[in-house]
Amino acid sequence: MKAAVIVFPGSNCDRDLQVALRSAMGAAPKMVWHGDSDMPDVDLIAVPGGFSYGDYLRSGAMAAKSPIMKEVVARAGKGVPVLGICNGFQVLTEAGLLPGALMRNAQLKYICKDVLLKVAANDTAFTQAYDQDQVIRIPIAHHDGNYFADDDTLNELEDDNRVAFRYCDAAGTLSEDANPNGSQRAIAGIFNKNRNVLGMMPHPERLADAKLGGADGKPMFDGLVQALG
Amino acid sequence: MSAPTVESEITPEIIAEHGLSEAEYDKVLEIMGRAPNITELGIFSVMWSEHCSYKSSKHWLKTLPTEAPWVICGPGENAGIIDIGDGQAAIFKMESHNHPSYIEPYQGAATGVGGILRDVFTMGARPVANMNALRFGSPEHPKTRHLVDGVVAGIGGYGNCVGVPTVGGECIFHSAYDGNILVNAMTVGIADTDKIFYSAASGAGNPIVYVGSKTGRDGIHGATMASAEFDDDSDEKRPTVQVGDPFTEKLLIEACLELMQTDCIVGIQDMGAAGLTSSAFEMASKGGMGVELDLDQVPQREENMTAYEMMLSESQERMLMVLKPGSEDEARAIFEKWELDFAIVGTLTETGRMVLMHHGRMVADLPIDPLALASPEYDEKERPWTPTPPPAAIDAESIAAPNDPLAALAKILGAPDMASKRWIWEQYDHMVMGDTLGHGRPGGDAALVRVHGTDKALAVTTDCTPRYCVADPVQGGRQAVAETWRNITAVGAKPLAITDCMNFGNPERPEIMGQFVGAIEGMREACVALEFPVVSGNVSLYNETKGEAILPTPAIGAVGLIENANKSVGLGITKAGLTLILIGDTEGHLGQSMYLREIEGREDGAPPPVDLATERRNGDFVRAQINDGNVAACHDLSDGGLLIGAAEMAMAGNVGVTLDADAASTLPLHAWLFGEDQARYLIAADNAAALLADAKTAGVSAAQIGVSGGDAVAVAGFSIALSKLKLAHESWLPDFMNVG
Numbered sequence: 001m002k003a004a005v006i007v008f009p010g011s012n013c014d015r016d017l018q019v020a021l022r023s024a025m026g027a028a029p030k031m032v033w034h035g036d037s038d039m040p041d042v043d044l045i046a047v048p049g050g051f052s053y054g055d056y057l058r059s060g061a062m063a064a065k066s067p068i069m070k071e072v073v074a075r076a077g078k079g080v081p082v083l084g085i086c087n088g089f090q091v092l093t094e095a096g097l098l099p100g101a102l103m104r105n106a107q108l109k110y111i112c113k114d115v116l117l118k119v120a121a122n123d124t125a126f127t128q129a130y131d132q133d134q135v136i137r138i139p140i141a142h143h144d145g146n147y148f149a150d151d152d153t154l155n156e157l158e159d160d161n162r163v164a165f166r167y168c169d170a171a172g173t174l175s176e177d178a179n180p181n182g183s184q185r186a187i188a189g190i191f192n193k194n195r196n197v198l199g200m201m202p203h204p205e206r207l208a209d210a211k212l213g214g215a216d217g218k219p220m221f222d223g224l225v226q227a228l229g
Numbered sequence: 230m231s232a233p234t235v236e237s238e239i240t241p242e243i244i245a246e247h248g249l250s251e252a253e254y255d256k257v258l259e260i261m262g263r264a265p266n267i268t269e270l271g272i273f274s275v276m277w278s279e280h281c282s283y284k285s286s287k288h289w290l291k292t293l294p295t296e297a298p299w300v301i302c303g304p305g306e307n308a309g310i311i312d313i314g315d316g317q318a319a320i321f322k323m324e325s326h327n328h329p330s331y332i333e334p335y336q337g338a339a340t341g342v343g344g345i346l347r348d349v350f351t352m353g354a355r356p357v358a359n360m361n362a363l364r365f366g367s368p369e370h371p372k373t374r375h376l377v378d379g380v381v382a383g384i385g386g387y388g389n390c391v392g393v394p395t396v397g398g399e400c401i402f403h404s405a406y407d408g409n410i411l412v413n414a415m416t417v418g419i420a421d422t423d424k425i426f427y428s429a430a431s432g433a434g435n436p437i438v439y440v441g442s443k444t445g446r447d448g449i450h451g452a453t454m455a456s457a458e459f460d461d462d463s464d465e466k467r468p469t470v471q472v473g474d475p476f477t478e479k480l481l482i483e484a485c486l487e488l489m490q491t492d493c494i495v496g497i498q499d500m501g502a503a504g505l506t507s508s509a510f511e512m513a514s515k516g517g518m519g520v521e522l523d524l525d526q527v528p529q530r531e532e533n534m535t536a537y538e539m540m541l542s543e544s545q546e547r548m549l550m551v552l553k554p555g556s557e558d559e560a561r562a563i564f565e566k567w568e569l570d571f572a573i574v575g576t577l578t579e580t581g582r583m584v585l586m587h588h589g590r591m592v593a594d595l596p597i598d599p600l601a602l603a604s605p606e607y608d609e610k611e612r613p614w615t616p617t618p619p620p621a622a623i624d625a626e627s628i629a630a631p632n633d634p635l636a637a638l639a640k641i642l643g644a645p646d647m648a649s650k651r652w653i654w655e656q657y658d659h660m661v662m663g664d665t666l667g668h669g670r671p672g673g674d675a676a677l678v679r680v681h682g683t684d685k686a687l688a689v690t691t692d693c694t695p696r697y698c699v700a701d702p703v704q705g706g707r708q709a710v711a712e713t714w715r716n717i718t719a720v721g722a723k724p725l726a727i728t729d730c731m732n733f734g735n736p737e738r739p740e741i742m743g744q745f746v747g748a749i750e751g752m753r754e755a756c757v758a759l760e761f762p763v764v765s766g767n768v769s770l771y772n773e774t775k776g777e778a779i780l781p782t783p784a785i786g787a788v789g790l791i792e793n794a795n796k797s798v799g800l801g802i803t804k805a806g807l808t809l810i811l812i813g814d815t816e817g818h819l820g821q822s823m824y825l826r827e828i829e830g831r832e833d834g835a836p837p838p839v840d841l842a843t844e845r846r847n848g849d850f851v852r853a854q855i856n857d858g859n860v861a862a863c864h865d866l867s868d869g870g871l872l873i874g875a876a877e878m879a880m881a882g883n884v885g886v887t888l889d890a891d892a893a894s895t896l897p898l899h900a901w902l903f904g905e906d907q908a909r910y911l912i913a914a915d916n917a918a919a920l921l922a923d924a925k926t927a928g929v930s931a932a933q934i935g936v937s938g939g940d941a942v943a944v945a946g947f948s949i950a951l952s953k954l955k956l957a958h959e960s961w962l963p964d965f966m967n968v969g
Contacts, residue, residue, distance in 0.1 A: 009476075009479075009480055009567065009568065010390070010476050010479055010480070012390075012391070012392025012479065012661055013392070013661060015662065015663070016661065016662065016663040019663055020663075035566075049661075050392060051389070051390040051392075051475070051476060051479070053476065054390060054474070054475065054476025054477075054479075055390070055476075056476065109382075109656055110382075110385050110386075110389055110656050110657075110658075111655055111656065112389075112654075112655055112656070112657060112658045112659055112660065113655050139660055141389070141658045141660060141661065143389075203660075205663065206660050206661075206663060209663070210667075211666060211667065211679070211794070211795070212660070212663065212664075212665065212666060212667055213666070213667020213668070213670070214667065
């Protein structure tokens with residue numbers, strides 16, 4: 001598998017994603033500067049977390065207009081898998097690759113902690129290494145992670161089985177207490193219609209090394225390598 | 230050259246407004262050989278402010294030990310540097326941002342983080358960890374909630390955006406901080422030892438380059454504000470607080486580190502307190518050079534700024550560099566890529582003078598060394614001090630025993646100073662950069678941050694117990710250093726060096742100066758005995774409002790190293806059947822203890838004495854046991870004593886503990902459980918017999934005092950469920966913050 005990690009001014013999880021991908025791939029992904037309009041020929045495009053353009057205007061809004069994003073949108077249209085994590089998810093919604101928006105957390109505070117996620121669809125390259133409904137522990141670290149979409153969109157996401165992860169408790173049950181940011185229907189991550197674009201607020205790259213306190217994020221990267229060769 | 234422009238006459242009122250005494254102004258006249266103009270006076274004022282000159286403190290700071298074989302650079306540069314092996318160095322410093330954080334908590338705290346980050350990456354290090362030591366007023370004080378909320382949001386808002394993990398710190402509340410909170414921020418960075426940058430300028434004719442944000446009118450006289458007491462009108466000083474832009478800082482970090490990979494830089498210095506003035510003076514003075522600056526070239530974000538305003542502005546996210554001739558274009562390209570301002574604002578000269586040009590006219594001409602080096606230094610005569618009277622020791626027998634020691638435990642664990650600070654650290658990104666070890670996250674004795682790409686880890690902590698310091702500054706100073714040393718030891722790392730942030734009241738009062746002198750003496754003794762030198766630091770005086778001083782708070786930030794991070798341990802007890810072993814002697818010191826304060830409502834007595842030889846012996850033993858793999862969990866015993874420590878270990882790992890009250894021997898049970906004797910650790914181990922035998926050989930006091938298991942904390946027939954303790958421990962701060 002060949003992969004590219006996009007770097008915007010203000011990205012700060014680009015290296016973390018690079019480390020997780022390198023560990024799974026056995027080779028380093030290419031780091032692509034936002035100002036470039038040339039995208040290397042890759043099997044996976046990853047949009048990392050951070051504060052692209054300082055989150056000014058709206059999280060992800062300015063990065064979505066950068067030169068490289070035109071190419072990301074075009075590749076996604078051709079079926080190339082695209083993974084957006086945290087700010088990357090925000091960028092993908094702003095770029096129109098995923099529906100809905102990430103609003104300020106319900107309690108209005110930035111929050112960084114491990115949360116539990118239920119794998120809601122394991123039939124994609126991103127999630128195939130997990131069991132359906134498996135409960136995994138992955139950290140979140142965001143101020144704007146409160147997923148919002150209108151009811152029609154939410155119904156469509158559910159009808160099409162496009163919810164990737166939901167916030168849950170240890171038993172896999174959804175509840176207000178287990179939802180850290182007020183996201184509608186406890187949504188932590190979603191796919192696009194073609195299931196080749198995943199956006200998620202939690203950071204699988206942060207727990208892909210047992211020394212950091214857990215490795216539930218590792219199967220995502222291993223699974224991608226397995227699926228994409 | 231003709232004399233510089235005179236804009237207005239210098240009157241005694243103007244001199245007083247600039248915080249200069251008559252004697253100091255006479256010195257100005259002597260150095261200048263004429264009356265200064267307003268720009269020159271402003272420059273003297275900031276350079277000689279307490280904040281920049283350390284005039285009251287340096288006589289005493291000089292007594293601290295600053296050397297060890299692993300110290301690469303001690304105090305005097307932007308930050309201290311220690312060798313961590315394999316061609317790498319840790320660069321770190323802690324700094325106060327107290328006055329601005331009280332006036333405007335979000336921006337004050339945020340820019341405190343920004344400033345300390347710059348001190349570290351200026352030297353070539355990538356910042357890898359932030360910490361903060363916070364002291365707020367009483368929870369009952371009407372401003373406290375607002376200040377906590379703003380400071381925490383400001384620290385998070387800045388640190389989270391720049392992508393440096395905030396991995397821990399401390400936070401306490403006391404009415405002595407009602408009018409003067411303390412916000413002390415620490416940054417640790419890692420550099421290659423052959424790519425360390427200093428501030429000294431050299432090479433006449435070399436270009437002086439300004440990079441980063443544009444200069445505005447914000448923060449003018451911030452350094453002077455930080456050198457005076459507060460009064461009723463302090464809120465009017467809000468315009469002197471700077472505004473931070475962490476996004477620009479992130480770009481500045483990346484651009485500077487990219488430039489540092491080239492061969493362009495001669496010297497580099499961030500613009501912190503006193504901005505362009507201080508940075509230019511520092512670089513020129515260290516290199517024995519002069520500077521000529523053309524202020525028209527300074528990037529400005531406001532119109533019609535005067536030379537005075539530009540020189541005194543404390544606009545954030547700016548750096549000054551001296552480049553090698555001919556490397557301007559290479560450097561400019563890097564800063565343009567990161568969309569940052571880059572301007573050649575002057576040249577180095579051999580004159581030893583600072584000459585400022587503005588609109589084609591000379592607006593200031595000052596000698597550098599006489600001004601920078603002749604800043605006042607006050608000894609005992611100018612800053613007389615009286616020692617703090619020794620407090621009477623408290624006999625544990627005189628303190629009533631609680632009806633139920635576990636009810637007392639729950640009460641102490643839920644008290645503001647002891648309650649979990651999760652509400653704070655969950656607002657900080659403590660995992661970004663992917664090197665914060667699982668058991669080294671906030672909430673433990675020391676944070677553990679892996680040296681990227683290696684098996685080594687840095688251990689980082691901050692600590693200070695102000696209630697000990699106010700009762701006995703010497704013991705308090707010793708204890709602050711010893712406790713950080715213990716924190717680092719408790720995770721298995723070797724303590725290497727400290728940075729200090731000396732927060733005190735008005736040094737013109739002999740009793741306050743006495744606290745300062747005493748704390749320094751205690752720190753000095755501890756640093757020597759523990760081979761734990763001071764490599765950087767900061768002094769914040771005048772933390773007083775209307776004559777009421779803060780508790781003396783010599784906050785210590787410490788860094789250690791563990792060669793094999795896999796050997797490090799946390800404090801959480803995660804399995805049943807472990808033996809609890811108490812290292813160190815317990816005499817049951819209840820003076821100045823948490824028990825005395827929270828249960829008896831008393832803040833008195835002598836703090837526990839610190840025996841440094843015992844500290845050293847016990848700590849070296851514990852560290853060796855951890856690195857030999859004999860320890861499952863370890864916790865340093867400090868605030869609250871043995872029972873609090875045991876409960877914290879149980880709560881962290883979610884496995885209960887039972888203590889054997891017989892181990893108290895002849896001590897009253899509550900003195901054994903809650904005494905705050907120093908040099909102690911609580912260890913959970915699989916093989917107690919071997920560890921106890923090793924302790925005996927090493928001459929270290931060690932006793933088996935309990936076992937792990939169940940889901941409660943139990944002692945002497947009493948028991949309390951972990952869930953109940955956790956509720957008490959976890960709910961105080963969120964409940965406090967969510968009211969009103």
